[in-house]
Amino acid sequence: MTNSFGSFCDDLYIDMSICTQLELPSGRDTILTFFERLQKQFPDMTRFARRETGEYILEEEKQGQRIRWVGLEPDRIVAGHTNPDDTSRAYELHHQVLELIPYMLGVTPLDIDSMDITYTMDFDYQGNHDEVIAEALLSNSSFAGLFDIPGAKPVNCCPSTIISLSEDYRLQMRIGVESRTSAFDVRGEKFKIEDPISLYFTVRQYPLPGPDFNTLTAYKEQCQLAENLIFEKVIPNFVQPLNNAIAQRR
Numbered sequence: 001m002t003n004s005f006g007s008f009c010d011d012l013y014i015d016m017s018i019c020t021q022l023e024l025p026s027g028r029d030t031i032l033t034f035f036e037r038l039q040k041q042f043p044d045m046t047r048f049a050r051r052e053t054g055e056y057i058l059e060e061e062k063q064g065q066r067i068r069w070v071g072l073e074p075d076r077i078v079a080g081h082t083n084p085d086d087t088s089r090a091y092e093l094h095h096q097v098l099e100l101i102p103y104m105l106g107v108t109p110l111d112i113d114s115m116d117i118t119y120t121m122d123f124d125y126q127g128n129h130d131e132v133i134a135e136a137l138l139s140n141s142s143f144a145g146l147f148d149i150p151g152a153k154p155v156n157c158c159p160s161t162i163i164s165l166s167e168d169y170r171l172q173m174r175i176g177v178e179s180r181t182s183a184f185d186v187r188g189e190k191f192k193i194e195d196p197i198s199l200y201f202t203v204r205q206y207p208l209p210g211p212d213f214n215t216l217t218a219y220k221e222q223c224q225l226a227e228n229l230i231f232e233k234v235i236p237n238f239v240q241p242l243n244n245a246i247a248q249r250r
Helices: 028-041 087-104 129-138 142-148 183-188 215-247
Strands: 011-020 047-050 056-062 065-073 076-082 112-123 160-164 171-178 197-205
Touching: 011 087, 028 056, 028 065, 028 087, 065 087, 076 087, 087 215, 112 215, 129 142, 129 197, 129 215, 171 215, 197 215
Parallel strands: none
Antiparallel strands: 011 076, 011 112, 047 056, 056 065, 065 076, 112 197, 160 171, 171 197
């Protein structure tokens, strides 16, 4: 899987999230050894910190932008990559984390509550995000009739939905679009260029581990499914309409 989605958006983030049934180990030696092992594989990840929330994080930063990161929360493991040259760069980090957690953090398939792969696409637009989203995604829907009301304008237009991809509901997808325009911004006609429109697409799996369950294999199949859905459903039905609506306003 070497696809790049960079031509479709201004910024791309590919994140993995593993939620566990039990709390993760919090001992000093365990935490440090885990991150040191990661650092050997990714030597540019040099910034280590503990957040006020208790999260431990190791990250790579260039010119003030976070490039790659791995974080440990009490019952969640996260790993992400910003603007990878191709998706395989992000998956490489994810796979390394998945290979280490059984041996270094004691996370077995039985302990995994959910596995997520999330693609976040940001679209730069200095203007009313709600109008763009409403035009791009709702203009041919039942909601469009509401915008015909005299004086009506969309506010906080952030459509999202979750869809099951399996009969047992253990495989799901979520797609949502987030506006960062407030009513105050519209009244003052002041919009910040650094606040993008964001599209979030997640494929989540609630594993049912058996004797033959392999976390790495299951995750690889999950990523392949997610990429297929992005090209078949997300780009033509969400990304391209958003880009077209933004282009018409520039």
